[in-house]
Amino acid sequence: MIDSFKKFLNEEQDPKAIEKIAGKLNELLMNEETVEYIAVQKKPAVTISPDCVALTNKRIIFCRSKNLGLAMDFQDYLWKDVADCQMKEGVFGAEFTIKTTDGSISKIDYLPKAQARKLYSFAQEQEEKQREYRRQLELESKRAGAQRITVSAPLPSSQASQPSPAPEEPRPVEDEITASLKKLKTLFENELITQEEYDAKKAEILARL
Known part of the structure; x- marks a missing residue:
């Protein structure tokens, strides 16, 4: 089984710790997410279950042991939310720190x-x-904002001097009913509708008076 974790053992990680954490990480991975690297804590004193940090193609996952190694807390950060990563080397090892966009x-x-x-x-x-991704988003946002800005040009003097056309007066209801009755009669005379259809439609039109 450890053969599947060999790619994480290039820097002499503890195989047992890698196997344990990789098994848990596989249950947390999102769609199309892959683990790229796992670093395992190594304190001067013996640690039953050391803390780990895993890097995937989508996020950073801190894996912290609790209850004497019987349980583990996971704290993850999407790469898009990571503002800065730092490393500081000391006598007994190194410290890896991340700072998110919200501080x-x-x-x-x-x-x-x-x-x-x-x-x-x-990292x-x-x-x-992510810097390039955020830069592209900012450019797209600026372009979209520029497209929304429109400048109203003044009307040519020839158009500005012309009065606005008067609104068309509504046709009287009687004219519409008369026109409908004539059309209905034409349909009946051309035998396009029956007597019953003609009478029913005529009554419906007259009811609008």
């Missing part, structure tokens, strides 16, 4: 330096993609 911060420490560098490198690539 919140999440971090994981005691990462092996090689794994932290790999995280940082992948930088994603940041660049």
Whole structure:
């Protein structure tokens, strides 16, 4: 089974920890989401279930152990919501930190330096993609705003001086009824409707008086 996780073991991650976290991550993945890298915390003291951070093609997922490793909390951030990723190396490892567009911060420490560098490198690539994505959205928004702005040009003097045409007066109801009756009679005389249809329609028209 560990063969399927070999791509995550390039920087000497703990195979058991990778197998455990990868199994849980597979249940959380969205449609067309793939895990690109997993970094496992390595504290100076022995840790039964270390914390991890996983990078996918869609988000960053922090995996934090609780209840002596019997349970795990997952905290995820979509790449589009990540404003900045940072890495700081120390004596006992490195710290990986992210800052979101709304100002919140999440971090994981005691990462092996090689794994932290790999995280940082992948995160930088994603940041660049998101900056370009946000730039395109901003340009599209500006173009859409420009298209909504219209300037009303003044009418030519020849048109401006001409009075507006008077509104057409409504035709009297009697004229419409007379016209309808004539049309109905024509239909009857041309044998296009029956006597019964003629009488019924005539009564309906006269009822409008």
